[in-house]
Amino acid sequence: MSLRYLSARLAQQIDDELMSAAGAFSLDQLMELAGLACAQTLAKTYDKDKYKRVLVCCGPGNQGGDGLVAARHLSMFGYKPTIYMPKPGSKDIYERLHTQCKNMSIPTLGSDEDSLRGALKSSDVVLDAIFGFSFKGPIRAPFDAALPMLSASSLPIVSVDIPSGWDVEAGNEAGVGLNPDVLVSLTAPKEGVRAFRGQHFLGGRFVPRSLEEKFSLNLPAYPGYEQIVDITEATQKL
Amino acid sequence: MSLRYLSARLAQQIDDELMSAAGAFSLDQLMELAGLACAQTLAKTYDKDKYKRVLVCCGPGNQGGDGLVAARHLSMFGYKPTIYMPKPGSKDIYERLHTQCKNMSIPTLGSDEDSLRGALKSSDVVLDAIFGFSFKGPIRAPFDAALPMLSASSLPIVSVDIPSGWDVEAGNEAGVGLNPDVLVSLTAPKEGVRAFRGQHFLGGRFVPRSLEEKFSLNLPAYPGYEQIVDITEATQKL
Numbered sequence: 001m002s003l004r005y006l007s008a009r010l011a012q013q014i015d016d017e018l019m020s021a022a023g024a025f026s027l028d029q030l031m032e033l034a035g036l037a038c039a040q041t042l043a044k045t046y047d048k049d050k051y052k053r054v055l056v057c058c059g060p061g062n063q064g065g066d067g068l069v070a071a072r073h074l075s076m077f078g079y080k081p082t083i084y085m086p087k088p089g090s091k092d093i094y095e096r097l098h099t100q101c102k103n104m105s106i107p108t109l110g111s112d113e114d115s116l117r118g119a120l121k122s123s124d125v126v127l128d129a130i131f132g133f134s135f136k137g138p139i140r141a142p143f144d145a146a147l148p149m150l151s152a153s154s155l156p157i158v159s160v161d162i163p164s165g166w167d168v169e170a171g172n173e174a175g176v177g178l179n180p181d182v183l184v185s186l187t188a189p190k191e192g193v194r195a196f197r198g199q200h201f202l203g204g205r206f207v208p209r210s211l212e213e214k215f216s217l218n219l220p221a222y223p224g225y226e227q228i229v230d231i232t233e234a235t236q237k238l
Numbered sequence: 239m240s241l242r243y244l245s246a247r248l249a250q251q252i253d254d255e256l257m258s259a260a261g262a263f264s265l266d267q268l269m270e271l272a273g274l275a276c277a278q279t280l281a282k283t284y285d286k287d288k289y290k291r292v293l294v295c296c297g298p299g300n301q302g303g304d305g306l307v308a309a310r311h312l313s314m315f316g317y318k319p320t321i322y323m324p325k326p327g328s329k330d331i332y333e334r335l336h337t338q339c340k341n342m343s344i345p346t347l348g349s350d351e352d353s354l355r356g357a358l359k360s361s362d363v364v365l366d367a368i369f370g371f372s373f374k375g376p377i378r379a380p381f382d383a384a385l386p387m388l389s390a391s392s393l394p395i396v397s398v399d400i401p402s403g404w405d406v407e408a409g410n411e412a413g414v415g416l417n418p419d420v421l422v423s424l425t426a427p428k429e430g431v432r433a434f435r436g437q438h439f440l441g442g443r444f445v446p447r448s449l450e451e452k453f454s455l456n457l458p459a460y461p462g463y464e465q466i467v468d469i470t471e472a473t474q475k476l
Binding site for chain 1: 260261262263264266267270271274277278281282310311314315334335337338341342343443444446447448449460462463465
């Protein structure tokens with residue numbers, strides 16, 4: 001039985017069920033575990049001695065929150081993260097997560113293009129937490145300008161859940177999305193990343209078996225007590 | 239510079255600062271990371287093939303919350319946890335964490351002594367999350383009866399933060415506490431565990447450098463992206 005790829009609608013439904021009264025998870029919990037998995041994926045693939053300076057790009061939604069959590073953990077791991085978050089989300093949680101980063105002396109760029117351009121020159125790797133599974137095109141400002149700049153930098157990119165600019169179901173058909181080297185899918189991979197051919201990890205080890213069975217997710221076994229699992233082989237044999 | 243051992247008061251102050259408006263952490267976040275570290279410590283020290291059945295003993299305070307989080311992660315790791323929580327805490331978060339465990343089909347014992355006695359016979363290892371750093375004796379019912387039963391079971395015990403029954407500063411002077419094989423201290427070890435001579439881990443990798451410096455904690459380096467670090471040697475060379 002192979003891993004199930006999720007439609008945008010199913011991904012949303014699983015999130016909703018986890019955070020419903022019955023599921024009982026708080027956004028704080030899920031975001032903490034998701035962001036930790038993102039940071040661990042980057043740490044596993046880009047050694048901190050060679051790729052110390054991480055540009056963490058955060059979008060305005062929950063994906064951006066995952067990015068803020070990841071930035072904090074990366075700092076704990078000994079990386080030097082910098083946050084690019086030109087459109088901070090309005091939920092209270094993003095402000096708290098951002099304060100936690102500031103308390104770790106993690107700098108945040110100005111939202112202008114020059115700041116981003118300068119930061120790309122002094123970064124070793126990008127964590128792309130701009131758009132997640134609720135993304136619907138077209139890509140709006142300032143990200144319409146930012147994505148091409150990230151691509152042009154030729155820095156290695158680790159994308160969270162869905163590479164930014166890709167349609168959650170149709171993938172990068174339009175050709176305007178990032179081309180990450182590494183992808184960390186959360187909960188289960190999305191339809192749009194079937195064609196992704198880089199290194200692929202899965203994080204979000206918090207789906208109860210009952211929910212996994214209800215939606216026939218056929219999740220892979222995570223090793224030991226790890227929060228991430230390499231699914232490159234499982235997703236590319238098709 | 240050696241690791242600092244915390245008084246009960248200082249442990250409380252660090253917790254308060256982390257969760258203050260300035261620290262910006264939510265209890266959900268810290269408990270998730272603490273409970274994950276507890277589960278990982280047990281998984282690192284007691285192999286799931288030989289020690290599958292874990293009796294997770296939860297007290298009425300935040301320590302019990304850590305235990306509930308750990309039970310959930312242990313279940314994710316492939317263990318078979320059972321919860322003993324005869325005095326559930328009243329905070330809403332404990333109820334949510336307990337619901338998450340129920341959704342994972344993790345059973346909870348009745349609060350009577352016979353249930354505990356029976357469960358001890360069919361468990362391989364105990365996770366002791368009964369009393370934490372805010373514990374003040376004397377030990378009240380039903381834990382005054384439960385602790386001797388846990389000790390008499392001769393099951394291996396992994397204690398969280400402070401072995402239950404130990405004074406947070408004076409340790410097990412009164413001799414009524416558990417004698418765990420493994421201890422996972424959270425944030426930093428407490429004064430009372432200076433004399434602990436089992437395997438000792440540290441978890442709670444979320445203290446910002448500024449807070450670490452303010453209180454001269456001299457925390458050890460965690461390996462890679464791990465959430466726990468073995469401090470047995472560092473704490474026993476004194």
